[in-house]
Each structure stands twice: as C-alpha cells, then as structure tokens.
Amino acid sequence: MFDSSPRLRGMTPPFQASLLTCEDEARPGPLGGTVRRTALTLGAWIDLRPTWMGGADALFERLAETVPWHAERRRMYDRVVDVPRLLAFYDERATLPDPALDEALQALNDHYAAELGEPFRTAGLCLYRDGRDSVAWHGDTLGRGRTEDTMVAIISIGTPRALLLRPRSGDSPTLRHDLGHGDLIVMGGSCQRTWEHAIPKTARPTGPRISIQFRPRGVR
Numbered sequence: 001m002f003d004s005s006p007r008l009r010g011m012t013p014p015f016q017a018s019l020l021t022c023e024d025e026a027r028p029g030p031l032g033g034t035v036r037r038t039a040l041t042l043g044a045w046i047d048l049r050p051t052w053m054g055g056a057d058a059l060f061e062r063l064a065e066t067v068p069w070h071a072e073r074r075r076m077y078d079r080v081v082d083v084p085r086l087l088a089f090y091d092e093r094a095t096l097p098d099p100a101l102d103e104a105l106q107a108l109n110d111h112y113a114a115e116l117g118e119p120f121r122t123a124g125l126c127l128y129r130d131g132r133d134s135v136a137w138h139g140d141t142l143g144r145g146r147t148e149d150t151m152v153a154i155i156s157i158g159t160p161r162a163l164l165l166r167p168r169s170g171d172s173p174t175l176r177h178d179l180g181h182g183d184l185i186v187m188g189g190s191c192q193r194t195w196e197h198a199i200p201k202t203a204r205p206t207g208p209r210i211s212i213q214f215r216p217r218g219v220r
C-alpha cells in the first residue's frame with residue numbers, strides 16, 4: 001500500500017494501481033526509434049520517451065518503501081531552510097535500490113553512450129510527497145555541467161508533475177512538459193548551462209512522485 005510506511009503516512013496515493021494488469025515486474029521498454037528529440041536554443045536539447053518504464057506502479061511502491069529517503073536542510077543566504085523534497089543518492093559504487101534501475105541504466109548506456117562519450121554512472125532519487133514539494137529553477141551545474149555538454153536522464157514515476165525549462169538568457173518562452181508515470185526525459189547538449197529547469201509547486205491536490213536521475217561521473 002502506498003501509505004503503509006510511517007514515512008509516507010499522510011500522502012495521497014498517486015493513482016489507482018492498475019486493476020487489469022498484474023505487472024509486478026518493472027522493466028524499461030525499448031528506446032531506439034521511440035525517443036523524440038526537440039532541439040532548444042544554444043545547442044541544448046531534450047529527448048522524450050513517454051511510458052518508458054513498464055510496471056511503474058510496482059516500482060513506485062518498492063522505491064517508496066525501500067529507499068532510505070532523507071530530508072536535507074540547505075543554507076539560503078542568511079537562513080537554513082528545508083529542501084522541499086526527500087532525497088537519496090547512489091554513487092557509482094553503490095548498489096541501486098531496484099533491479100529495474102540497473103536495467104534502465106544499462107538501456108540508457110546502450111542507447112546514449114556513443115553520443116555521450118561516457119556512461120551514465122550515478123543515480124539521484126527525489127521523492128515529492130505532494131504539491132508543496134518542488135525543485136527551484138536551476139541547472140545541474142555543481143560539476144562538469146557548468147562548463148561542458150553533458151546529459152541528465154530522468155525517469156518520472158507516480159503522480160504527473162510539470163517540468164519547466166527556460167533559457168538563462170530569457171530570450172525564449174518557458175517550456176512545460178507534463179512528466180507522467182513511467183516517462184523518460186533526457187536533457188542534453190548545453191542544457192544544464194544554457195537553460196534551467198524546475199518542478200514548480202502546485203496548489204492542486206497532488207499525490208507523490210519519484211524522480212530518478214542518471215548522470216555521468218562528475219555531473220551533479
């Protein structure tokens with residue numbers, strides 16, 4: 001059950017688990033020709049592959065229960081504030097929390113390694129408990145994404161949330177992608193340094209969402 005753990009108690013279930021399918025086995029589908037690329041400005045691009053992760057209901061439940069989610073606090077100017085989401089990070093030596101993530105990582109590397117020039121290696125997980133959880137405008141620029149082209153691949157499971165993208169230059173409008181249950185989005189090229197992305201808060205009743213981000217070594 002979605003709310004069987006004390007950590008999750010109080011959260012609304014994200015969806016009615018599918019009654020007609022009995023997909024306990026979470027597994028990514030094919031990539032190949034199913035990925036749709038959109039060029040942004042300044043050499044940035046995004047790839048979208050809707051409903052890539054099969055069995056995403058079961059995967060959501062397992063990750064919600066088994067990942068050692070933790071809250072963080074960060075300094076913002078002169079204050080220390082709660083990070084508005086729960087987090088877990090798996091570096092390249094860590095065992096991923098579910099075999100479906102190993103399969104996803106392998107499939108992403110088969111599809112992207114030649115273009116990326118290196119494998120995706122780390123996995124960052126975020127749990128957005130409800131519409132009050134969010135991530136503010138940013139690029140993943142703590143590491144090499146500040147200076148180099150790179151890729152960040154994100155699998156979204158649970159309640160759909162909007163992912164917003166805008167150029168740092170402010171010279172084109174904000175783009176919105178509703179990331180649904182099982183969807184894959186890959187941000188590539190200069191996206192981390194020339195564009196920013198955000199998951200905005202929403203006042204609508206909103207169940208939990210888990211985001212799984214795969215990044216190459218040295219990209220955060």
Ligand SMILES: O=C(O)CCC(=O)C(=O)O
Nearest residue numbers: 126135140154199211213
């Ligand atoms: O939740 C998401 O899909 C985005 C998370 C994100 O941008 C990040 O962790 O850097």
Ligand SMILES: [Fe+2]
Nearest residue numbers: 138139140197
């Ligand atoms: Fe990010």
